[in-house]
Amino acid sequence: MRKQIVAGNWKMHTCLQEGTALATSINKMVKKEVNNKDTGVIIAPPHTHLSVVSQLIDTDRICLAAQNCASEAKGAYTGEVSAKMLSSFGVKAVILGHSERRAYYGETNETLMKKVNLVIENEMKPIFCCGEKLDQREAGNYFEVVKEQIENVVFNLSKEDFEKIVIAYEPVWAIGTGKTASSDQAQEIHAYIRKLISQKFGNEVAENTTILYGGSCKPSNAEELFSKKDVDGGLIGGASLKAEDFIGIIKAFK
Numbered sequence: 540m541r542k543q544i545v546a547g548n549w550k551m552h553t554c555l556q557e558g559t560a561l562a563t564s565i566n567k568m569v570k571k572e573v574n575n576k577d578t579g580v581i582i583a584p585p586h587t588h589l590s591v592v593s594q595l596i597d598t599d600r601i602c603l604a605a606q607n608c609a610s611e612a613k614g615a616y617t618g619e620v621s622a623k624m625l626s627s628f629g630v631k632a633v634i635l636g637h638s639e640r641r642a643y644y645g646e647t648n649e650t651l652m653k654k655v656n657l658v659i660e661n662e663m664k665p666i667f668c669c670g671e672k673l674d675q676r677e678a679g680n681y682f683e684v685v686k687e688q689i690e691n692v693v694f695n696l697s698k699e700d701f702e703k704i705v706i707a708y709e710p711v712w713a714i715g716t717g718k719t720a721s722s723d724q725a726q727e728i729h730a731y732i733r734k735l736i737s738q739k740f741g742n743e744v745a746e747n748t749t750i751l752y753g754g755s756c757k758p759s760n761a762e763e764l765f766s767k768k769d770v771d772g773g774l775i776g777g778a779s780l781k782a783e784d785f786i787g788i789i790k791a792f793k
C-alpha cells in the first residue's frame with residue numbers, strides 16, 4: 540500500500556536559531572500528537588540547518604529532506620551542495636523540480652534528470668515536483684504540461700528506480716498565493732498522473748506511488764484534499780513554518 544506523507548518545504552526561511560526551534564517543536568508535537576506512526580512526516584529545512592536539525596529530530600518519526608542538490612556529483616562547482624554531501628548529513632529525501640527552481644534558476648528536464656539520478660545513487664528519495672502555470676490551466680493544457688514534465692524526467696528511470704520516488708503535483712498558480720486547487724481539481728490530475736504511471740510501469744507500481752498535492756494547503760483545507768482517493772498527502776510551503784499548522788495538516792488524515 541502506498542504511503543501517506545506530509546512534507547514541509549521551509550524554502551529560504553528561518554535563521555539557524557529559528558530553524559532549530561521549529562524543528563524541535565515539530566519533533567515534540569509529532570511524538571505527542573500524531574498517533575498514526577504510518578504517516579510519513581518529512582521536513583526540508585535550508586541546507587545550512589540540515590546537520591544541526593538531523594541531531595534534533597527522532598528519525599524514526601521524521602525524515603530529513605533537502606530542498607535541492609547539485610546536478611553534478613562533485614568538483615569545481617562553487618557554492619553547490621552535492622547529493623553525496625546531503626546524504627552524509629542524514630538526509631533521506633530531496634525535493635527536485637520545484638516550480639521556483641524551474642522558474643528562477645532555469646532548471647530544465649535535462650538538469651533534473653541528472654539530479655534525480657544522483658539522489659537515487661546516493662540512496663535518497665527524490666520528491667519530484669510537477670505542475671502547470673495559471674495560463675496553462677486556463678488554456679486547458681494542464682494535462683499535457685504535467686505529462687511532459689513527468690515523461691521527460693522520471694519516466695526515463697528503470698521501474699526499480701521509479702519505485703523509489705514520490706511525486707508532488709503543485710499547480711504553480713496555487714503556490715504561496717492562498718489559492719488552493721479544489722479537491723476535485725486535485726483528484727482529477729492525481730488520477731491522471733496515476734494512469735500515466737500505470738501505462739508506463741504497470742498498475743502495481745501506479746498504486747504504490749505516493750502522489751502529494753502542493754499549493755496553499757493548510758489545516759482548514761487539508762482534510763478535504765486528503766479525502767480524495769488519489770491524493771496521498773501534501774507538500775507544504777507556508778504552513779510548514781508554524782509547528783501547529785504543520786501538525787494540524789498531518790492530523791488531517793483520516
Ligand code: PEP
Nearest residue numbers: 714715753754755776777
Ligand atoms: C510549495 O512551495 O511547495 C508550496 C506548496 O507552497 P505553499 O504551501 O506556500 O503554497
